[in-house]
Amino acid sequence: MQNLDWSNLAFNYSKTNAAIISRYVDGAWTAPVASRDFEMPFNLYAGVFHYANSCFEGLKAFRGVDGKVRLFRPDENAKRLQRSGAHLDMAAPSEALFLEMCLMCVRENLDFLPPYGFNASMYLRPVLIGCNPQLGIASSKEVLFAVLGSPVGTYSGAAGLTPGTAVLARNYDRAAPNGTGSYKIAANYATSLHPYNMAHRQGYRELLFLDPATKTKIDEFGSSNFLAIKGNTYVTPLSDSVLPSITNKSLQTVAADFGMQVEKRPVPVEELAEMDEVNACGTAVVITPICSVDDKPALESTEVTKTYCFGSPEHCGPVSEKLYRRIRGIQDGTEEDIHNWCVFL
Numbered sequence: 607m608q609n610l611d612w613s614n615l616a617f618n619y620s621k622t623n624a625a626i627i628s629r630y631v632d633g634a635w636t637a638p639v640a641s642r643d644f645e646m647p648f649n650l651y652a653g654v655f656h657y658a659n660s661c662f663e664g665l666k667a668f669r670g671v672d673g674k675v676r677l678f679r680p681d682e683n684a685k686r687l688q689r690s691g692a693h694l695d696m697a698a699p700s701e702a703l704f705l706e707m708c709l710m711c712v713r714e715n716l717d718f719l720p721p722y723g724f725n726a727s728m729y730l731r732p733v734l735i736g737c738n739p740q741l742g743i744a745s746s747k748e749v750l751f752a753v754l755g756s757p758v759g760t761y762s763g764a765a766g767l768t769p770g771t772a773v774l775a776r777n778y779d780r781a782a783p784n785g786t787g788s789y790k791i792a793a794n795y796a797t798s799l800h801p802y803n804m805a806h807r808q809g810y811r812e813l814l815f816l817d818p819a820t821k822t823k824i825d826e827f828g829s830s831n832f833l834a835i836k837g838n839t840y841v842t843p844l845s846d847s848v849l850p851s852i853t854n855k856s857l858q859t860v861a862a863d864f865g866m867q868v869e870k871r872p873v874p875v876e877e878l879a880e881m882d883e884v885n886a887c888g889t890a891v892v893i894t895p896i897c898s899v900d901d902k903p904a905l906e907s908t909e910v911t912k913t914y915c916f917g918s919p920e921h922c923g924p925v926s927e928k929l930y931r932r933i934r935g936i937q938d939g940t941e942e943d944i945h946n947w948c949v950f951l
């Protein structure tokens with residue numbers, strides 16, 4: 607086991623033992639290898655550098671209370687990567703190869719997998735990279751698939767369940783109306799960097815994007831999905847420009863298990879005034895409570911036209927905390943995995 611400060615891990619990359627690599631060349635994937643070298647030669651004409659021929663995933667491995675290592679729903683990530691790859695007309699690994707390489711990555715880097723009890727995990731980053739040299743706009747025919755793994759703590763750096771603030775992205779869009787918002791492709795994140803940086807500089811933890819066509823409905827946060835609790839109902843936006851989050855999907859199941867009503871539907875911005883609890887949810891952020899959302903005419907503006915507040919700025923809402931405890935418990939092996947979501951090493 608590495609001698610790391612497990613209780614103070616940030617959401618940063620750490621150099622670990624190995625990255626797992628396979629290449630798609632001449633119509634087939636090569637057998638995966640563990641590479642100790644993280645620096646690789648790439649042709650400067652590779653499509654990834656010019657046209658963002660790249661998509662990726664994010665999932666976590668946990669060391670459980672019973673000492674067993676669990677991956678949370680990797681099959682769902684494999685399917686989503688295939689969907690993203692198909693949208694880029696790029697080859698993507700089969701579900702079996704994806705899982706094999708994720709498990710291999712955890713095994714090769716096992717001494718970096720945080721122990722149980724530190725609210726830390728190993729974040730796995732599978733990434734597809736278009737490699738062959740090209741000049742014109744075209745999908746990559748040669749692809750590198752890498753699975754990287756880094757030990758991580760909470761996304762915000764604060765203790766889990768510490769509330770943060772958000773601001774609406776009135777004058778920036780993350781995705782075009784019929785564009786790529788529902789795919790986990792690199793280009794979507796490039797689009798969000800400038801407004802995201804601005805929101806962070808202004809002290810907000812999150813940036814909340816609206817539907818790009820009408821700007822009247824909530825889409826999602828820059829890093830994660832939007833989920834709200836309204837009475838006994840779990841509310842999350844139905845939108846073509848939102849990434850289908852595996853965490854959100856799982857939390858909807860958990861909410862239904864708790865006897866809650868689940869509504870996946872368009873959510874008008876003004877409905878924020880009726881929400882009891884609001885959270886960002888995703889693999890990296892798990893559930894992160896949002897205690898307020900500012901509305902401004904433009905992100906650059908110092909004028910705040912309205913602030914929507916949810917619960918206490920110090921504490922997570924009780925329903926959100928219950929959902930958080932159940933999902934984290936399943937990942938840590940302290941709660942029964944009744945839906946068979948975890949895959950063991």
Ligand SMILES: Cc1ncc(COP(=O)(O)O)c(C=O)c1O
Binds near residue numbers: 664826827849851889
């Ligand atoms: C934009 C965006 N939305 C939502 C999510 C949450 O998805 P998941 O729960 O599958 O991690 C992520 C993180 O992957 C994301 O980057």
